[in-house]
Amino acid sequence: MSEASExxxxxxxxxxxxxxxxAGVLAALQRxxxxxxxxxxRPLELRRxxxxxxxxxxxxxxxxALTDRFEDVLEDxxxxxxxxxxxxxxxxREYIARALASxxxxxxxxxxxMAKCGPELLELASEHGVRLLYEASVGGGIPxxxxxxxxxxxxxxxxxTAIINGTTNYxxxxxxxxxxxxxxxxxxxxxxxxxxxxxxxxxxxxxxAYKLAILCGLAFHVxxxxxxxxxxxxxxxxxxxxxxxxxxxxxxxxxxxxRLVDGALDVSVRPTLIAYEEPLGKVDGVLNAVQVExxxxxxxxxEGPGAGPKPTASAVLADVLDVARDVVAGRGPLEAIRxxxxxxxxxxxxxxxxxxxxxxxxxxxxxxxxxxALGDNDISIASVVQFEVDEDARTAELVITTHKARGGRLDxxxxxxxxxxxxxxxxxxxxxxx
Amino acid sequence: MSEASExxxxxxxxxxxxxxxxAGVLAALQRxxxxxxxxxxRPLELRRxxxxxxxxxxxxxxxxALTDRFEDVLEDxxxxxxxxxxxxxxxxREYIARALASxxxxxxxxxxxMAKCGPELLELASEHGVRLLYEASVGGGIPxxxxxxxxxxxxxxxxxTAIINGTTNYxxxxxxxxxxxxxxxxxxxxxxxxxxxxxxxxxxxxxxAYKLAILCGLAFHVxxxxxxxxxxxxxxxxxxxxxxxxxxxxxxxxxxxxRLVDGALDVSVRPTLIAYEEPLGKVDGVLNAVQVExxxxxxxxxEGPGAGPKPTASAVLADVLDVARDVVAGRGPLEAIRxxxxxxxxxxxxxxxxxxxxxxxxxxxxxxxxxxALGDNDISIASVVQFEVDEDARTAELVITTHKARGGRLDxxxxxxxxxxxxxxxxxxxxxxx
Numbered sequence: 001m002s003e004a005s006e007x008x009x010x011x012x013x014x015x016x017x018x019x020x021x022x023a024g025v026l027a028a029l030q031r032x033x034x035x036x037x038x039x040x041x042r043p044l045e046l047r048r049x050x051x052x053x054x055x056x057x058x059x060x061x062x063x064x065a066l067t068d069r070f071e072d073v074l075e076d077x078x079x080x081x082x083x084x085x086x087x088x089x090x091x092x093r094e095y096i097a098r099a100l101a102s103x104x105x106x107x108x109x110x111x112x113x114m115a116k117c118g119p120e121l122l123e124l125a126s127e128h129g130v131r132l133l134y135e136a137s138v139g140g141g142i143p144x145x146x147x148x149x150x151x152x153x154x155x156x157x158x159x160x161t162a163i164i165n166g167t168t169n170y171x172x173x174x175x176x177x178x179x180x181x182x183x184x185x186x187x188x189x190x191x192x193x194x195x196x197x198x199x200x201x202x203x204x205x206x207x208x209a210y211k212l213a214i215l216c217g218l219a220f221h222v223x224x225x226x227x228x229x230x231x232x233x234x235x236x237x238x239x240x241x242x243x244x245x246x247x248x249x250x251x252x253x254x255x256x257x258x259r260l261v262d263g264a265l266d267v268s269v270r271p272t273l274i275a276y277e278e279p280l281g282k283v284d285g286v287l288n289a290v291q292v293e294x295x296x297x298x299x300x301x302x303e304g305p306g307a308g309p310k311p312t313a314s315a316v317l318a319d320v321l322d323v324a325r326d327v328v329a330g331r332g333p334l335e336a337i338r339x340x341x342x343x344x345x346x347x348x349x350x351x352x353x354x355x356x357x358x359x360x361x362x363x364x365x366x367x368x369x370x371x372x373a374l375g376d377n378d379i380s381i382a383s384v385v386q387f388e389v390d391e392d393a394r395t396a397e398l399v400i401t402t403h404k405a406r407g408g409r410l411d412x413x414x415x416x417x418x419x420x421x422x423x424x425x426x427x428x429x430x431x432x433x434x
Numbered sequence: 435m436s437e438a439s440e441x442x443x444x445x446x447x448x449x450x451x452x453x454x455x456x457a458g459v460l461a462a463l464q465r466x467x468x469x470x471x472x473x474x475x476r477p478l479e480l481r482r483x484x485x486x487x488x489x490x491x492x493x494x495x496x497x498x499a500l501t502d503r504f505e506d507v508l509e510d511x512x513x514x515x516x517x518x519x520x521x522x523x524x525x526x527r528e529y530i531a532r533a534l535a536s537x538x539x540x541x542x543x544x545x546x547x548m549a550k551c552g553p554e555l556l557e558l559a560s561e562h563g564v565r566l567l568y569e570a571s572v573g574g575g576i577p578x579x580x581x582x583x584x585x586x587x588x589x590x591x592x593x594x595t596a597i598i599n600g601t602t603n604y605x606x607x608x609x610x611x612x613x614x615x616x617x618x619x620x621x622x623x624x625x626x627x628x629x630x631x632x633x634x635x636x637x638x639x640x641x642x643a644y645k646l647a648i649l650c651g652l653a654f655h656v657x658x659x660x661x662x663x664x665x666x667x668x669x670x671x672x673x674x675x676x677x678x679x680x681x682x683x684x685x686x687x688x689x690x691x692x693r694l695v696d697g698a699l700d701v702s703v704r705p706t707l708i709a710y711e712e713p714l715g716k717v718d719g720v721l722n723a724v725q726v727e728x729x730x731x732x733x734x735x736x737e738g739p740g741a742g743p744k745p746t747a748s749a750v751l752a753d754v755l756d757v758a759r760d761v762v763a764g765r766g767p768l769e770a771i772r773x774x775x776x777x778x779x780x781x782x783x784x785x786x787x788x789x790x791x792x793x794x795x796x797x798x799x800x801x802x803x804x805x806x807a808l809g810d811n812d813i814s815i816a817s818v819v820q821f822e823v824d825e826d827a828r829t830a831e832l833v834i835t836t837h838k839a840r841g842g843r844l845d846x847x848x849x850x851x852x853x854x855x856x857x858x859x860x861x862x863x864x865x866x867x868x
Contacts, residue, residue: 024730028588028730032588032590035590036588038771038772039587039771041769135585141730141731141732141734142734143577143581143585143586143734146580146581146584146585147577147580147581147585150580150752150755150756151569151577151580151581151749151752152577152748152752153473153751153752153755153756154462154466154470154747154748154750154751154752154754154755155748156466156469279737282716294748295744296458296462296575296744296745296747296748296751297575297738297739297744297745297748297749298575298738298739298742298744298745299738299739300575300576300577300736300737300738300739301735301736301737301738302734302735302736302737303713303734303735303736303737304731304732304733304734304735305731305732305733305734308732310729310730310731310732311730311731311732313588313730314586314588314589314728314730314731315585316588317587317588317730318584318585318586318587318588320588321584321587321588322584322587325768325769326765326768328769329766329767329768329769330766331760331765331766331768332763332764332765333763334759334760334763334765335475335759335762335763337472337473338472
């Protein structure tokens with residue numbers, strides 16, 4: 001065995017990016033050096049760290065390792081594993097591809113790149129006989145990429161339902177339990193560092209859609225473009241929706257959902273009413289959780305911290321150790337499982353139960369008209385509750401829940417309802433789980 | 435690549451045992467044959483099935499595959515993977531060892547064997563250049579063995595806390611939410627097939643101790659003998675304990691817990707008061723869950739069905755597919771991570787908060803004496819509630835909770851309390867989580 005003759009030959013690791021997550025990885029590599037050497041069978045050696053500002057010192061990285069030229073990483077012959085932590089599509093995507101093509105194993109936390117071109121990059125890795133690992137791209141520290149791709153591989157996965165954006169879950173939890181309105185809850189999240197100054201990617205579900213595309217690949221062995229995922233953000237939710245949902249026994253979560261229906265895929269990221277007693281209904285604050293349903297396993301749930309430098313370092317370094325152990329054992333990569341292109345059903349054909357909040361003139365006959373518009377589109381009503389009456393404006397607020405209906409039918413009904421003289425406003429239309 | 439020249443050369447799989455779980459594996463192998471061939475790159479071929487009664491037909495197994503001689507499995511040269519599903523220590527242990535020594539990969543669901551001699555068998559596998567996988571030995575369908583051993587490998591794991599026996603969790607859930615007493619809840623579990631006619635292994639925590647020993651190996655890289663795990667069963671719990679716990683904001687769960695404290699290991703399986711809002715406090719019915727705490731990841735939770743033929747088949751076949759993919763890729767086994775012998779602290783030195791229910795004569799001064807006995811042993815009281823008074827017998831029931839105290843101190847205090855004239859009975863003494 002080669003490691004017997006060269007017992008201390010280290011395994012070279014280089015980092016691309018040394019921001020928050022990079023700093024977490026550097027700190028963990030330094031603190032855990034001895035432990036990792038024992039677990040791998042050889043020490044890990046930090047070779048190069050690609051940064052924007054080479055002059056600024058970084059804890060855990062010797063000054064000589066810092067570089068602002070990507071080529072310095074490629075030219076370092078002792079780098080066997082490249083860890084990409086830059087985020088964003090460019091130039092991360094090109095750097096990953098070049099590292100793979102140069103025969104380096106790559107570990108990445110980049111959800112955007114893996115969502116947009118994961119299958120191509122995995123193919124490229126395969127061509128070059130190296131591995132591309134991305135546990136940290138979804139769910140932060142929660143083991144989910146490998147469990148879904150390997151530990152549940154005997155299953156026909158039928159559904160993946162996830163809370164995979166901590167920012168929005170923090171905001172929605174505050175709206176549920178503190179009665180905050182959206183702006184207030186978002187401002188608090190920003191103050192605590194849970195939300196970016198520009199929160200668009202989080203609150204509009206873009207971040208969650210990237211992660212969902214990755215999960216769908218692993219679960220269903222299909223490629224899904226993030227653009228094919230129906231999205232609805234959380235910024236339109238009002239405190240009243242949470243109050244009404246609560247009275248019906250529900251909370252509201254931003255659910256990222258992929259579900260196989262007759263061989264086609266329903267994929268969406270939407271704020272969704274879900275019963276408090278459902279496992280995902282209990283996942284609060286910045287926690288993330290992924291629920292997987294399969295023909296053999298039934299339902300399993302993975303829950304934990306979905307972000308932060310330390311949890312992300314846990315996932316990144318698990319991948320690094322996995323590759324390093326393969327290197328020590330002389331194990332090549334597995335054959336990649338081939339993905340086919342997903343057949344994604346348009347939102348108009350997807351079915352869901354719905355919740356809608358409608359402000360109406362407080363006079364007789366209005367409910368009959370709304371019920372008529374729904375009935376004309378084959379949508380049956382599950383419940384109607386009149387929640388508030390504004391005596392001065394002489395308006396009332398109706399909360400209507402429906403049985404399962406197609407998105408297209410709902411849109412048609414809503415168009416009719418919107419035109420009714422008695423309807424002042426359609427406040428919210430939300431999916432309901434189950 | 436060899437699979438290019440022999441594209442359809444199947445990978446031979448033989449089963450030892452065809453009981454409930456074996457039937458689940460056979461059914462899944464048959465139903466998923468095409469899918470598995472695609473995922474592995476070659477078909478799986480069922481070669482031999484070791485059974486007690488060869489004459490009885492088994493769904494999914496051709497009559498020619500059935501045998502009642504283990505040697506027939508060993509002598510089948512095309513068997514590359516042996517799946518052990520017999521349960522119990524003997525002869526499963528010997529069969530696993532012989533299969534490994536013959537150069538076969540082994541997949542097992544056997545918690546007893548893995549708990550009692552897992553490290554030796556893993557060593558044996560390593561010597562023979564084959565793999566021994568055991569995902570199904572803990573937590574049924576929940577991916578936990580590989581996530582703990584690989585996906586969290588970058589962490590220093592500090593604690594594993596688990597609900598890993600579905601039978602007892604079903605009984606405890608019924609006692610919590612239906613106010614059942616123990617005998618009633620157990621009878622119902624037996625009627626539903628969730629408990630064996632002889633439930634000893636489950637209700638006394640023996641099954642959970644096996645699984646905990648396996649989890650501690652994976653988490654802390656130590657060998658722990660199941661005999662070193664402090665155990666307390668659930669048969670002594672009364673409906674009153676659940677009522678009082680509830681009034682204090684707690685439920686009662688059989689927690690299997692391993693925790694590193696100053697380099698030593700505290701391990702126990704005990705009914706434990708845990709707050710309803712804790713993640714493990716919400717795991718009800720026959721569900722299992724494992725919570726892992728690590729220096730990087732913080733806390734992660736894995737939840738799902740802990741038993742049953744289909745979930746167990748999910749875990750068994752994940753291991754089979756994993757080995758089969760390695761075979762196709764020509765990947766040898768990883769270097770095993772070496773375990774050291776655990777330093778297990780005796781229960782007398784382990785610390786916990788405690789709940790105790792004491793029936794006392796309803797007269798002045800009794801609390802002072804009990805408090806004195808606790809104080810003399812440096813145990814401080816967190817709360818005292820007098821719950822019930824039996825007017826006829828002139829007795830009251832005191833529920834006392836303590837701050838953290840050593841087991842030895844508690845035993846000393848209890849010995850004193852038991853001798854007090856005013857004390858009729860010490861009804862329950864239970865750990866409290868946190």
